[in-house]
Amino acid sequence: MKNSRLKAIYNETFSDLKLFYRDTNLSDDLISNYKIGQIIQEKGFTDMTSIGGGLSGNVRYLIASAHPKDLSKFNPDSAKIGHFLLDSITYFKVLDIQKIENKTQVFLLNIPDNSITLFKNSSSNLEEEITENARKKFVKKINLPLVPELQTENWKERTKAPIGMNDNGELFFDDSKIKIESPKRIEINTEKKTIAINKKPWWKIW
Structure with a gap:
């Protein structure tokens, strides 16, 4: 992959990145389907909130995204719950x-x-x-009071489903089919806007 393409992908992914929350209750069997480094796909729309209070279920999805739709622009009631939405057929990497x-x-x-x-x-x-930031947020917020606006039946219904699988635990996307290559370590210097792979300058890689 050329350096210009790599920069474009990382800019698209990480520029203006923000954190969003989605709480639910899941069985241990469903939770165990998630693995660090896994790529998952959500078929439906992903409802989430920008308001981070205490956990209202046994599972919190903390979602880092740069391209959600702010529904408060279309519905004043959505502003009260910090309602954001990701389109259907959305891909995620499980970071932690x-x-x-x-x-x-x-x-x-x-x-x-x-x-x-x-x-x-x-x-x-x-x-x-x-x-690292996500882990700190979890420790900080786990025992906070619940956000009353996020305890409505309507919001709980919108966010009750697991992400990336159906209620039976069947994943929507099989990431074992992704072509496996030599693992790369990518270093991004955000100040100088340079990219290095496996700690070597990119011009020595491609």
Whole structure:
């Protein structure tokens, strides 16, 4: 992959990245389907909120995305719950799974559908940085009071389904079919806007 293409993908993924929340209750069998480094696909729309209070279920999806739709622009009631939406057929990389007592946080990075192979076969310092931040947020928020506006039956119905699988635990996308290449370590220097792979300058790789 050429350096210009790699930059474009990382800009699309990480520029203006924000964190969103989606709480639900899932069985241990469903939770165990998630693996760190896994690529999953959500077929339906993904409802999530920008408001992060205490967990209202045993599972929190913390979703990092740069391209959600802000529904408050179309519906004033959506502003009260910080309602954001991702389109159907959306791909995520599972960056982390963190469990504290009986609560689990699954940290998902929203990735472009044309970059699945890249994100499956690489890791980056940016992923590590946002994962560290996600872990701190989980510890900080796990015992906070619930947000009353997010306890309505309507919101719970919108967010009750697991992401990336049906209620029986059948994944919508089999990432074992992704072509496996030599794992790459990508270093992004956000100040100088340079990219290095496996700690070598990109011009020595391609």
